[in-house]
Ligand SMILES: NC(=O)c1ccc[n+]([C@@H]2O[C@H](COP(=O)([O-])OP(=O)(O)OC[C@H]3O[C@@H](n4cnc5c(N)ncnc54)[C@H](O)[C@@H]3O)[C@@H](O)[C@H]2O)c1
């Protein structure tokens with residue numbers, strides 16, 4: 426049995442909040458030709474992620490607003506290249522690839538579109554290879570820019586392909602799901618899954634820009650919107666309880682796709698993620714707080730088979746489990762866990778953990794979680810809530826984790 430290890434100091438220091446951002450940008454963004462009206466809460470915004478450690482400047486802007494996809498200035502000022510490849514999937518490409526292609530034709534002589542098969546089950550080697558096949562077939566050189574047009578699956582795979590092709594080509598994130606706009610497009614984690622564990626093969630590789638067009642969320646299925654809300658909720662308990670208060674007041678507006686509410690949720694999420702990743706790009710400490718709910722959540726995804734539960738669904742339920750663990754470690758009270766659980770339910774997410782093994786359910790969870798990337802020498806590390814708005818990374822005895830899984834799982 427493992428013992429409780431001292432908390433690793435990964436909580437965000439008060440000095441890094443609140444977050445400031447700059448809305449002027451040399452690309453021409455917000456130059457007066459922006460498509461959305463001022464004053465409606467949805468006029469274009471910019472959040473910057475500052476990444477300057479170890480020499481090279483990997484900083485980039487995140488553009489957030491309505492109508493950005495068809496606005497060629499959204500893509501001005503990127504590395505010059507004659508060729509561009511839009512990587513999308515069979516669902517998103519028919520909706521949005523032509524609009525992006527038109528906008529990019531002002532910047533690249535040749536723009537082609539690749540449609541990957543859709544879904545988490547395809548976040549694997551064979552699908553990744555389709556990107557390399559397309560690049561090689563069109564004679565793409567090392568300046569070719571990749572554009573990831575899709576949700577987190579397309580974004581993670583395109584980023585990984587960009588990191589590998591000719592040892593690195595530039596890429597741009599054009600996220601089309603709420604989850605991708607609030608989380609996966611920012612921060613440079615790229616990966617594919619392995620049958621034994623989520624995101625096990627990948628690289629840290631930053632995009633040159635992130636362009637979040639809020640209008641694209643209008644075609645998103647309700648279940649996918651809920652999945653994205655899980656990652657928005659996550660930022661509350663780990664970093665910003667004012668965001669949690671705001672979410673309690675605006676959950677119905679978000680689920681009704683109110684653009685001003687979505688704009689706020691995307692912007693605040695990106696600000697928090699930019700701040701955390703700016704402090705710790707390669708997850709040597711603080712960045713681990715962004716994994717709240719993911720130790721349990723990734724076990725659910727791998728244990729049920731990729732795609733059975735959406736990533737956001739698994740994270741939503743995983744946050745209930747991690748909060749319950751925090752309570753049993755004496756860190757937060759039952760009222761805090763109940764409050765978080767209620768909000769996750771209101772987002773339309775599951776809060777009862779699935780049974781992964783009828784004989785030894787907790788044992789199956791534990792075995793899957795031992796492969797988690799945060800585990801050290803076989804000891805599982807959990808992101809726990811030390812107090813509302815502050816998280817830490819720590820171990821827990823197996824017996825206690827078993828109790829938590831049993832308490833949270835379906836009977
Ligand atoms: N890199 C990171 O930091 C990070 C962070 C969080 C999650 N992730 C990863 O992201 C993935 C989950 O991403 P996701 O939730 O975006 O899922 P997803 O990429 O599978 O997209 C969800 C579904 O919505 C469809 N879709 C996308 N945009 C649409 C639109 N505008 N209209 C209609 N349909 C649309 C997609 O085709 C897909 O069927 C997981 O693999 C997860 O591990 C990565």
Ligand SMILES: O=C(O)C(=O)C[C@@H](O)[C@H](O)[C@H](O)COP(=O)(O)O
Nearest residue numbers: 608612614623624712715716719798
């Ligand atoms: O950006 C991060 O850091 C995160 O942990 C964000 C998570 O929401 C995301 O799911 C991430 O891909 C999980 O990272 P992993 O290292 O556990 O695979």
Ligand SMILES: [Zn+2]
Nearest residue numbers: 656719736740
């Ligand atoms: Zn996640």
